[in-house]
Amino acid sequence: MLNHNQPGDPERFAQRVVAFSDVAQPPVRMPFGSDTVAAIEAKHLSDADIIKRWREPSGSTDF
Incomplete structure (x- = not known):
């Protein structure tokens, strides 16, 4: 969200x-x-959790 309160320093x-x-x-x-x-x-943590939970059905479509 652009609320002009971002922590970044534009010069840096x-x-x-x-x-x-x-x-x-x-x-x-x-x-x-x-x-x-x-x-x-x-x-990345969220994606890792999805992979952990759904690895078997996701990989079950391989030949």
Whole structure:
């Protein structure tokens, strides 16, 4: 949500983006900001739970 209360510092963000221009193999997607990292971590935990709970029926369609 864009409520202008995000924890990120736009100046620091700009510095990091510029710094990435010199990286030999930068990531395709870079999660800038602690809030973004936390959201991705939560999504991965949720996905891991889905896989754990539904692995058998999901994989049961293989030849």
